[in-house]
Amino acid sequence: MWLSNNLISGGVPSWPFTLPSLQDLRLSYNKLIGPIDQIQTPNSVRYIDLSFNGIHGPIPISFFDLVNLEELDLSSNNLIGVIKPNMLAKLKNLAYLDLSNNILLSLSSSGDGENYSFPQLVKVSFSSCSIRQFPSFFRTSNLKDLDLSNNKIPGGISKWEAEGWERLIKLNLSYNFLTTLEQFPGKNLQVLDLESNLLQGPILSTWLNLQNPNPPPSFTEFLISKNNLTGNIPPLICNWSLLTRLDLSINNLDGMIPECLGHFSYLRYMNLEMNKFYGKIPDFFTDNRLSYLLLNDNQLEGLLPRSLANCSFLVLLNLRNNKLNDTFPYWLASLPMLQVLLLRNNSLHGRMPNSIASSNFSTLRVVDLSHNELTGPLPTKFFQNLRAMKDGTEKRFWNIYDRDFDYYYTSVNVTMKRSKIELVKTLAIFRSMDFSNNLFCGQIPEELGELVSLQALNLSNNNLTGPIPPSLGKMVALESLDLSSNMLGDRIPSQLTNLTFLAVLDLSQNDLVGPIPHGKQFDTFENDSYSCNLGLCGFPLSKQCGNDEEPKPPVPMLEEDEGSEIAFIWKVAMMGYGCGVVLGLSMGYIVFSTGRPWWFVRMVERNWQKNVTKRIRRNRGRRN
Missing domain, CATH: 3.80.10.10 (Ribonuclease Inhibitor)
Structure with missing residues (x-):
């Protein structure tokens, strides 16, 4: 009976366990609640999976009379009580036991388990329960896999306890x-x-x-x-x-x-x-x-x-x-799978080469070269090669350590209210570039706007000059943009108002002039985003613009996708329309600094990938 991943609700009745021909009962990932009923006439069921429900209360004693059980999975519920060795000893055929993620469930700490054997038991998981002692009574089994993580086991494991496994x-x-x-x-x-x-x-x-x-x-x-x-x-x-x-x-x-x-x-x-x-x-x-x-x-x-x-x-x-x-390790360019390059806060120096072959660094999604001593103009050719930041459809090179990449974190430093805030994100759903705090000079290349999947861009604290390229308005996934502490001039391009996911903007300490564009996300930014630009005027600054300085309507670069589910967690966290900022930041940080719940992280990643790709293709279709 395979009924997992449905919306079955209610209690757990005893009648399925009495069906004479039932061998396999799978009810995981449902909405079952309440205690498990006592089983009056145990049958010959061999496999039971009731994991990921809301079942509470103790495990009925009659459950351990299902002597033909080979696999029992009651993980991720709200079970309570103490599991004693004499209970498990009845299940002579039990090979797989998973009671993890029942925080009020524990194992007996008495020594009476030494007289019991568990000849078939191969895998046991009591992760995230309330175990306070290493269960030595499992030593007499053929156990191959034991998980006691996230419990309260103190002290140490003596030489005696470590023998017999x-x-x-x-x-x-x-x-x-x-x-x-x-x-x-x-x-x-x-x-x-x-x-x-x-x-x-x-x-x-x-x-x-x-x-x-x-x-x-x-x-x-x-x-x-x-x-x-x-x-x-x-x-x-x-x-x-x-x-x-x-x-x-x-x-x-x-x-x-x-x-x-x-x-x-x-x-x-x-x-x-x-x-x-x-x-x-x-x-x-x-x-x-x-x-x-x-x-x-x-x-x-x-x-x-x-x-x-x-x-x-x-x-x-x-x-x-x-x-x-x-110097910059250009010789890493040929690595075909390199996705994350983090060299922040070292003593890298010299210019970045601008003659890198077109196939190199094509898989990079996160690059952090900040707080070094790199000089010269920003490397246009390098930006053109970053195909993984252009359309979001690059192949992902997963292997058996998929989990390491999914739950490995990087951080982005952004400025809000003149305070540095570190946003933590999982690399599996993140694309960022940080060249801040170096000695780069010259203008920001127009080609940078081709990186339409980029979510965070930081070029602050350099010696950049010239205007902000209007092409940055094409970076539809951008959530954080920091160009502060440079020598950028001219007006703020109205095309930047097309960045509907932009949650953090810092253009302070430049030589920008003219009216601040308004509309969409730009109506949510405060004075700090524009401070120390003496030539700027208009909302949110107190300096009013003259009639000849009124901002022009923004040039639309993409049709607004009102139904998009791309709303990545920091859009939710920092849209800023009033009172939701603090709560949004807190919830966003908790979710992505813990990597839990994992299903939510995966869901966000899938939605982000699908919707950004859809918007990019739509935009290309219009251009054609």
Whole structure:
């Protein structure tokens, strides 16, 4: 009986569990509420999925009389109570158990579970429940996958508790209160997630002091970010040649980055951000599968390693907030999958080359070169190559670490009321360019207006001159535009009023003159958007325009799409028609700084992609 993803409401009756021929009952993603009725005559059902409903109350004792059960999924409900080992012991055929996301559900902490065995149990998830102790009674099973993340397990796992997990392959203990781990549970462990605990001291220090404590060489994922680890990366990690994912970020690790990390043939994701690593980045990148490299917020210096050009699978490169001293890495242009390039706050200098081949950097969606020392004119050829920012229809190079890209965040600094605000966005639905706080000079190229999928553009704090190009009015997805602190002159183009999603505008500290355009979003901006332009007049400034300075009606560049669902979260957050600004900002920040709910993030991304593409094609059709 497969009835998932419907609008079924009401309680959970007992009669389906008494149907003699029923083998499979799937009622996930409905609107079921209330407690589960007691089952009078249990049948031979083997698969039950009631996940993602509103079921509350305890799990009926009679539920554990369904002795033929092989899979039971009651996750993401409001169940309460304590699960005892003698209950589960009745389900001799149970192989898959998921009770996660029931925040008032817990496991028995008594020791009576040691006499029970669970011969068929392979995967267990109690994530986001109220577990306060490592459940040692599962040790006697053939368990391969155990998820106890986001609970309240304190202290540590002793050597005794870690023994007996011979078949365990994947263990997730992230978001708990662990302080020590005397031994790796199991000898065949491949995936260990200890993110966001209270672990202290050098990595593996406790384990290295034990007799034969070495982690299994079969490790494929080692995630230990957001702790308080100190010291160097131990040489032992160099033996984990099968690593695909390594995350040591947000700790207090220091020393130099070991060269061995560049020789892992299977490594796809390496995150060492927000530590205290120093020295040069080793020039150690051979032909590998690395897709995500995050070394930002350290004390790394010297040149960017040229061997990065060998990383043909690279999607994201984050080297922000270091001490790197180099020119713009034009040699990364040939990487066919590079979508995110973050080099903010280093010592990049010199001119950006304007002779890059047309096929290079074509997949870039987010580029941040701000707070460097780059000089010369803005690179027109570079802008022309950014096809992913032009029509929003570029191919997306997902791999098995899709989740890393979807929930990896970047930030955009915008100014409101003379205060810097950091907007956090997920990269999967974001396109931005930040060249601010450099030494660029000359005029803003007209070609910049071709980047019609761009959502945030920051060219502030440079030495740019000349007028604001009217072509910027074609950037229909733009939500934040910062051209402040330059030497731009002439009038504000009336075409900018066509930017109907523009939530943040800063044109302050320039030499702009004439009337401020009005209409649409321009009627929502305050004085701060135009301050320190002595020649400007008109609303919202107190300086009135003369009769010969009245603004002309804007030239329509796109038909307004009144029914568009493109309203990306910051349009909702910052339309600014009165009282909704504060609430909108708060809700927008919460949704996109947590990446939850994931279905909402996906929905927004699909709508954004579909509707922007539709508007761009409509506009092209008119031009033709």
